[in-house]
Amino acid sequence: MRLLVHARLILMLLLPLTLPTAQARELVFLAPTNHSEPLARFERGQLKSGLLKDLGDALARRTGQNARFLLLPSKRVGAALAAGQADLLCYVMPGWIEGDFHWFEALIPDAGLLVAHPKADLPARLGDLRGRRIGTVLGYHYPELETELGSEFARLDARDTGSNLDRLAAGQTDLAFVERSAFLAYQRRHPQAGLKQAWVVREFSAGCALSKLSAQNPDKIRQAFQALRSSGELARLLAPYGL
Structure with missing residues (x-):
């Protein structure tokens, strides 16, 4: 014992x-x-x-x-x-x-990209985005856009990156901010969407x-x-x- x-x-x-x-x-x-x-x-x-x-x-x-x-x-x-x-x-x-x-x-x-719908007018610079609805992802931070646009950053949040691009392809937004890796993968899966890269915000x-x-x-x-x-x-x- x-x-x-x-x-x-x-x-x-x-x-x-x-x-x-x-x-x-x-x-x-x-x-x-x-x-x-x-x-x-x-x-x-x-x-x-x-x-x-x-x-x-x-x-x-x-x-x-x-x-x-x-x-x-x-x-x-x-x-x-x-x-x-x-x-x-x-x-x-x-x-x-x-x-x-x-x-x-x-x-x-x-890289962070600004991506556009095929019929969208492309902005020349970040300041041109003031008041324009931009597709974003819930919970994500966008330092460049937040700094440049402040309270005029009109973000439209999607639940994830794929949904953000789906909204853009459907014409619910003219522009979206996404990562290059996600954009290229989406293009391979949905070439018919015709989405185009506006410009690179940051590498x-x-x-x-x-x-x-x-x-x-x-x-x-x-x-x-x-x-x-x-x-x-x-x-x-x-x-x-x-x-």
Whole structure:
């Protein structure tokens, strides 16, 4: 009986030491449901495919863990990451979300585009957009447009990027702000829509942010990202998506 009690005491003492290790075997990524292809394809409440899944799976393999994806609306991902509900958010930049995070090198090249309906009059400069309805995505920030247009930024929010482009194709808006990767993917699927690029608002390279409440070691995550790049695996992940 005494041996059994001693064994239980030892187990209780060791349990707090083993829990972080068990938790660290799962690398949890946030998957904003506002994304569309090529970043993400959602089906029945799960992230089924897309660059975010490929990148998450690859990083998890590099760190000897399993990837899990937590789906949330874009407007909630910053708070969720800050609260430690997940470890990582990828395809993000400082200023897109609020909070103090570990930031990792830019990995995904892209650009913010102003895209137009075939019959739309194209603006010559950002200032010409004052008062014009512009297709946007709920929860997304558009720093250039917000700074230039202020209260005259007439955004018309869609639930996700695909819906934003669908509205534009249907003529519900004349213009929409989207990422180049999403626009090119939409053009491949719907060439008959005839949408056209008005101009590039900004070129950028998005990276990843790690929660400061995560049990993951920031240095090991950084090394894993660097290994993805130096081995050529990152380039192979991006290539099928035209990035």
